[in-house]
Amino acid sequence: MPELPEVEHVRRGLEPKVIGEIITGVTFSDKVHSGKQNGKETIIKGIDLQTFKDHVMGSTISQIDRRSKYLIFTIENEGRTQFIISHLGMSGAYFVVDHIDDIGIPNYMNHWHVELALQSGKKLIYSDIRRFGEMRLIDRLEDARQIMAIAPEPFNIEAEAHFLEQLDLKKWQKKPIKEAVMNHSVISGCGNIYACEGLHAAGIDPHRPVSSLDEASRKHLFQALVHALEEGILYGGSSISSYRNVEGESGQMQTRFKIYGRKTCGTCGSDVQTAVIAGRNTHYCTICQK
Ligand SMILES: [Zn+2]
Structure with missing residues (x-):
């Protein structure tokens, strides 16, 4: 399971590639669609897929933070700020590529679940072999109870x-x-x-x-x-x-x-x-x- 150091590396890798990008398209895998229909909430939690799509499309990724093992994408659209809180579960990974084949690792190419098309033509892809990871769209960080209950970052003075x-x-x-x-x-x-x-x-x-x-x-x-x-x-x-x-x-x-x-x-x-x-x-x- 990725721990804090691994998630921090994912954040550092994503930052220069996606900050300032506008999300122009959202595609979900068949597993995400069928999971939602069966009440399993595969990857995308707490929101129906169309609403997730409607909110995310046209937004600019303005910031990527990490809190413990969670990634927090700040997205902005016409003065409205929202957050995508993401957890990598056991085997989640993010990639930024021109085409899904460019990931180059069969397991991650076959098990992509969320694809965000970016204005530059690149794709931000979330892959997850075991599907324990998650993405949640929220309006206020205070609503993320799982994050609020976490101790301060270990490197902070308190x-x-x-x-x-x-x-x-x-x-x-x-x-x-x-x-x-x-x-x-x-x-x-x-x-x-x-x-x-x-x-x-x-x-x-x-x-x-x-x-x-x-x-x-x-x-x-x-x-x-x-x-x-x-x-x-x-x-x-x-x-x-x-x-x-x-x-x-x-x-x-x-x-x-x-x-x-x-x-x-x-x-x-x-x-x-x-x-x-x-x-x-x-x-x-x-x-x-x-
Ligand atoms: Zn010893």
Whole structure:
């Protein structure tokens, strides 16, 4: 599943290609049409397809932001501002191409779901093999409840205080620390991979109940998680879980992992242990993490 670093790379890739473009056409795949008819809301959520089309056509893409793992496209049309909030789900990807064949990766060419024609003649295409991703058109960001509930961006000054405050809540005390750090109300954008890496870097066993960690360990952990996310951005995200950036490339971060997806610990060489915590496969080292 793309995490914060991967989504940030998608945003950075899209920005120079689509800012200032006017959307001149909207086409949906058969799966999006049939999903809507069957009440499954495939990709396009909370709005009927014709209304989505009517609102989006003729709008200019003026800004692309990221909040946690969500992309936020600001679109403007004759003084009216709206937002498309998009989540890549497990395997979503955006491409900007002249023709769908230019994507060059069969899975993404075959599984395109939304095509926005742009005034320049290019096409902004959303592809998604497993179709867990989404696009929502909203009038006000305050209406995006899923975004409003997210912790501050981890790189913002207030994020550490928020993290410490959340870990003090009663509901987390008996829970494994890994479950808490994967929750987006505690720290934003830190999914399974970066939670494993951050806990490893901080030397903390992912099973430890939150209440067993003192203030210094919690601060140390926060910094380790932020560092893991920053490194992820620096190395272009990872190629785990079929992530592709706008150029169809995967990232290099997986070569930097010390624990996630490895057989032996990148620090001490011991065998990596696995356990399921909060439904996610967790990798850790019993020598380095206590
Ligand atoms: Zn180790």
